[in-house]
Amino acid sequence: MVDWGIPIGAGIAFGLGAVGTGFAQSKIGSAGAGTIAERPETFGYMVVLVAIPETLVILGFVVSAMMIIMLK
Amino acid sequence: MATSVNYGYVNARIRGMKSRLLGRELLESLILKPDTDAIITELGKTPYREEIEKAAVQHAGLACIEVALRMDIARTFRKIYSLFKKEMDEKYARILLNRWDVHNIKTILRGKNIHEPSSEILGCLIPAGQLDEATLVELVKQPDVRGVIDLLATWRIIYSLPLTQHFKEYSEKRDLAVMEYALDKFYFAIALDTIRGNTDDDRIMREMVATEIDVTNIRSVLKMIRDRIPIEEAQEFLIPGGAVLDEKRLVLLVKAGTIKDAMKQLAGSPYEFLGQVPEETFKQEKISVFEKELERFLIRKGTGWFFGDPLSIAIAIGYVWAKFTEVTNIRIISRLKMADVAEKIIREELVYV
C-alpha cells in the first residue's frame, strides 16, 4: 500500500506556502502597480517588494521537497 | 476582499501623488521669493509645471498662478474620482467632489439672479465636481434661475429637488439664500445618507463629514450670536448630523448670548481649543479668528487620516485635504506676496504648514 501521508504533507506544505505568497503578492502587486503609475522611478523598489513574499513559497517548496526525498 | 486589493492600487497611487506634494521647505522658499514672476518660475519646477505652462499662455502674473492652481485642483479631483470609479464604488469620491458641484450651482444661480453675463459666471466655476464642463456650460446658457433649475431636473440631477421645492419661497421673497440653505442642507443630507452603512470606510467617512458639519455649525452659531439672531430662526441655519454637537446643544450655544459664554460651553468637547483664542477676539467678535482655528482643526484632522488604515478611504481623505491645503497656501503666499505683505504675516496667514 502506498503511504499517502508524505505526498499529502508535502502538498500541503507547498500549497499553503504558494497560497500565502499569492495572497501577499496580489496585494503588494496592486499597490506596486499604483505606485509605479505615479512614480515610475520606484520601479526597482517595487520589483524587490513584490519578490519578498516569494520566500514563503520557496520555503514551502524546500520543505515539501525535503519531505519527499528524505522521508522515503 | 476585492475592495482591499483595489485599495492597494488606488491608495498606492494616491500615496504616490501625495509624495509629490510640496514640502514645507518649498513653501518657505516661495515666501522668500522677491516677486510673483519668481514664484511662477519656482512653481514651474514643481508638479504644477504643466498647469503653469498652460495658464501662462493666456494669463500673466498672479492670474497665471491662480488659474493654474484652479486647473490643478480640478484635475486632481477628477483624477481621484476616475481612480475610484474605475477601481471600486465611487460613492466616497462623489461626496468629496460634490462640494464643488454645490459651489458651481450656487454661483450659476447667483449669477442668473442678477443677470450677470454668461462669461462672467463661467469664469467663476471650478469644474472639479461631477458636473462636467458640458453640463455647466449648458446650465449657464439658461435665461434665468428657473431655467437652471428646470434643466437640472430635465437632466435628472438630484440638486434640482431642493431647488424646486424652495423655488416658490425664493420667488416670493426674492431671496436667493432660501435656496442656498436648502442646497447646503441637501448636500450634507445626501452625504450622510450615502455613508450610512456599517463598513469601516463608511465609518471613517461619516466621522469626517460629521466633523465638518460640526465645524460648519459652530461657525454658523458664532455668526448667529454676533448678529443676534433670534433663537426661533436658528434652526434654519443649522445642519443636522454633527459628530459631537446635536441641534439641542447648538441651540443652547446660541442661547448663551455671548461668544465667550458659548465657547465656555464647548469645554470638554473636541472644540475646546476655541476658548483659547486671544481675549480681545471675544470682544471684537472677530469670527474669522475662530474660523481659522476651526479650519486648522479640520485640516489637521483631515490630513491626519494619512496615518489611518492604509487599506481604506482614509488615505484618500488625507490626500484631498493635504492637496487642498497646499493649493490654499500657495494662493495665500502669492497673493499676499504681490500685495507686499511682510513675510511674518504671510506665515501667520498660512492655513497650516
Next chain:
Amino acid sequence: MLQKMTKVQVVGPKTDLQTVVDILYHTGTVHLEDISKTITPGDTILRRLEMVKGGETATLLAKIGGIILALPKTKGDAGEQVRLGEDLQRKNPEELTSRANQLIDQLESTTRDLATKKSDLELNLGSLSRYEKIIEKIQPLESQLPVLEGFEVTVLLVQKEFREVLEYIQAALREITKNQFELISADVDATTLATVLIFNKRYSEQVHSFIFSQNVNEVRLPSEYMGKPFHEILTLIGERRKEAGKEIAAIDEHLQNLATTWYQELIVLQRILEDRNAELSVFSKFGQTEYTFVIMGWVPKKYVQKTKKALADTFGARVIVNEIDVPADKMNAAPTFYDNPWFVKPFESLIQLISPPKYREVDPSPLIALFFPIFFGLMVGDIAYGLIILAFATVVKRKYRMYEWLQYLMNILAISSIPSIFFGFLFGEFFGNFGEMMGWIHPMTFLGITWNRIDAMIPLLILAIAIGVFHVFLGLSIGVLNALTKGDRHHVCDKCGMIIAITGLLVTIVAMTGIIPGILVNLGIVLILVGVPLIVYGGGFFGVFEIMSTVGNILSYARIMAIGMASVVLALVANTLGGSMDVLIVGILIAAMLHILNIILAMFSPFLHSFRLHAVEFHSKFFEGGGTLYSPFKKSMEGKNE
C-alpha cells in the same frame, strides 16, 4: 570604485562668464552645485545670477509643448528624428529660434482652433446625450396625444411624493385655458413622474406663468428643438450626433495630417530647446557679486588638473579655480562617481534602481558584480540553459541598441550566464538530466559529494546557508567600515555586536548538532553574551530583535538552493514527460515547450532573487543610499531632471 571628489570654486570677472561656462561645458568635468540655495535673501554681497534669455526659450518650449499636446500621439520615427536632429543641431541659436517661431506661427493658431472646436463638439455631444435620455423616457407618451394645430406642448416633471399637485394644476388649467388642454402622465423612474401637457397656444403666457409658480419642473430643451415632436427631436439629435462625429473625425484627420508633417520635427525641436533651456538654467545656479561671478561644483580628483588647465589656457590668472577643503563629515554632499571596469558597469544600474550610494559609502557595485552572477549561476546551473541565455542576451543586445537600460540588462544576463554554464558542469546538467541520460555529462564529485542537485539536496542547502552566512557577514563588515568612516560609534558597536552574536548563535547551533565538539556550545553562549550588550548599546533595546531578522536573512539564502531545485525538477518533468510519449515528435515538442518555459522562468526568477538577496539581505547590513550621481555639465546631460 567610487572616485575621490574635490569641491571647486571658480571665480572670475563677470565679463568672462559666458566663455568660462562654454569651456566648462566642453571640458565636461564639473558637477555644478546650486549656489543660489545657499544664498539667503538678505545677503547683499553675493546674489543669485538671473537667467539670461531663459524666458524666451521657456516661452517657445511652452508653445511647442502646447502644439504637441494638441496633436494626436504619433509614433516616434527614430531615423527621421536623428536626421532632423542633425539638421537642427547645425543651426545657430538665432536660426533655431526663428525656425521654432516659424513652426509656431504656422501651427499654433490652427491647432488651438481645431482643439477648441473639437472640445466644443465633444461638449455638445455630451449635453445631447443628456437631453436624449429624458426625451426617450417621455416619447412613448407622444402617441397618446392628439396632434393639434395651434396647440403648444410642454413636459412637466413631478416628484412622486408631490403628485397631488397635478390635480391642483389640472383644475387651475381648466380655468385658465377654458378647458382647452390635455394632460397625460407616466413614470420616468422610481421617484419622478413625467406629465405631458398640451394646450391652446393662445393661453401660452398664462399657463407658463402659472406653472412657473408651482412645485414642478418644466423640461428644458435647446431652443432649436422647442415645439417639435419628440420623435423628430430624437432624429434631429441623432443627425446632430452623426454630424458632430463627422466633424470631429474631420478635425482628427486634419490634426493627423499636421502630425504626419510636423510631429517629428516638433519633437526634435522640443528636445533641442529643452537642452538649451537646461544649459541656460545652469546660470541660475551661479552666484554673483558686483563684478565677479562664483561657480561652485565638484570635480573628480583626477580631472582637477585638466579642468584647471583648460581655464588657465584661456584666461591665465584672471579666472581662479579654488580647491575647497571640505571637512570629512560634510563630504556626504559630494556626488557619487563610479569608475568601475566594464564588467561591473551593468551592475551599477541595478544599484541605481534603488538609490545610488552616498559619497562616503563603500561602493557595493563590485560586490554585486561578483556575487550576482554566482547566485544566478547556482540557481540556473545548467549548461544548455546558460548557453541559451547567453545567446538570447547577445541577440537582444544587437537588436535593440537604442534602449540603454536593455543593454545593461542583457549585459547582466550575459555575464551571469557564464557561471550558469560553469555550475552546469558541476551539477552535470544539460537540459536537466537530459545530458546525463544521454551519457554526455555527469555530476562532478567534489568534497566527497556528488553534486547531483536532486540527490545532494542537503549539502546544497548547507552550501546555500553557508553562502548566506558569508554574505551577511560581509555585509556587516562593510557596515562596520562605513560606520568607522563616518565615526559613528553606535553603529560600529551595533554591527560588531551583531557579528559576534550571530557567530555565537551559529557556533551554538552547530555544536549542538554535534558536528563540532559539544564543548563549543559554551563558547557560543559566551559570544552571544558579549554581542548582545554591544547591540543594545549601539542600536537600543530593539536592536536585539535584529538578531532574529538577521538569522532570517541568512536562512533566506536557502532560496538559492530552492529555486535551483525548482528549475531542476521542472527540467526533469519535461524530460520524463517528453520521454514517456509514444510518438517521438510529440515527446520532443512537449519537452521543448516545458524547457522553454523553464528557461523563461530561469531568466526571470534567479535574476529577481539574486537581486533581492542583494537589495534586502545584503544591502540592509550597510547600505544607506540616497546619494547624488555625478552628472557633469556637458552636452546631453544625464537625465532631464525628471
Next chain:
Amino acid sequence: MEQANPTRMELIRKSAQIKLAEQGRDLLREKMDALIQEFFRIMQNVSRSRDELDAMADVAQQSLLIALATDDPVTVKSASFATKRGLSLDITGKNIMGVPVPVIEKKRISKSVFERGYSIISVSGRIDEAAEKFEGELDLVIGLAETETALKRIGGEIQMTRRRVNALEQVLIPQLKSQAKYIKNTIDEREREDLFRLKKVKKIIDRKKKAPGDVAAAPPVTPSSIVSG
C-alpha cells in the same frame, strides 16, 4: 463816477443810502462770521470722517486681500454675485443760515450676515468680514457725502458773502460817500457864492443910496443878473 444831482434832496438820499449800505455790510459780516463758525464746525467733522474713511478703506482692503488669498477669488466673486444689488437713497434738504444743505437718509448699508443673500453655511467668515468692512466704508462714504456737500455749499456762501461785503465796503460805500461829498461840496460852494453875491448887491445898494443920481446910470439889478453873475 456817476454824477449826482447836487441838491440837498439828493444829499439826504445818499446819506440814507450810505447808512443802509453800512448797515448791510455789518449784517453780512455777522452772517459771515456765523457761517465761518459753522464751516469750521463741519470741517472738523469732515476731516474726522475722512480719516475714519481712510482707515476703514485700509481695513476693508486688507480683509478683502485676506479673503481673496485664502478663499479663491472666484469664491469671493461668486459670493459677490449673491450680494450685488442697487442702492437707492432719499435726499432731502435743510437750511443753514439761508444755505440749502442736503440731508441724505441715514440708511445703514451694513447688513447682518443673514441679509446678504447668500447662505452663511458655505461662505467663510473672511468673506463676511470683507463685505462688512466695505459696507461700513460705504456707510461712511454716504455720511461724508452729506457733510462734504454742506461744507462745500457753506464755503461757497461764505465766499459770496465776503464778496458782497467787499463790494459794499470797497465799492458802493466809498462811491456813495464820494457822491455825497461832492454834493455837499457843490452845495457849500453855491452857498458861498450866494453869500458873496448878496454881499455885492448890498454894496451896490449902499452906493446907490449915497448917490441917488447915479442910480439911473447904474444898470437895473435884476434877479436874473444876480443869478447869472
